Amino acid sequence: MQRQASPQTLFTVTEAATALGVKKDYIYAVIRDGDLPVIYLGRGSRPVMRVRPSDLQRFIDSRRLEGGVRDD
Template identity: 35%
Template sequence: MKAPQLLKPSEAARRLDVSRPTVYDIVAAGHLDVVTVGTGTRPGIRIPEESLARYIEARRVRARKPLRAAA
């Protein structure tokens, strides 16, 4: 079985074009699955790539009417 690709919060932020704190807010709201890494009082987190893909797909919206091209 292939190991899932895990992203650092900063990598997920770049892919979403948001700040790293926003990624932590999305995680805290329960919209992204995470994997904890490391030990100690503040272990790090990683975001499975498929979790990020599901998050993006769930928020995809379709245009109701065709967008006009810029003149």
């Protein structure tokens, strides 16, 4: 019997931005800075980017403050 892999839901950049309540430009910036990993799908000059929910959650957790103001 063959085992079927269930595909993981992947967010588009627009969906990731909507989930965080930010603009797509912000998501592209954190991707470019290496703070949010993406998966590239497709070939050619314009592959599409997708974000794993677990990576988005890790990004959110990395921005969490506990009892203070972030000092960047």
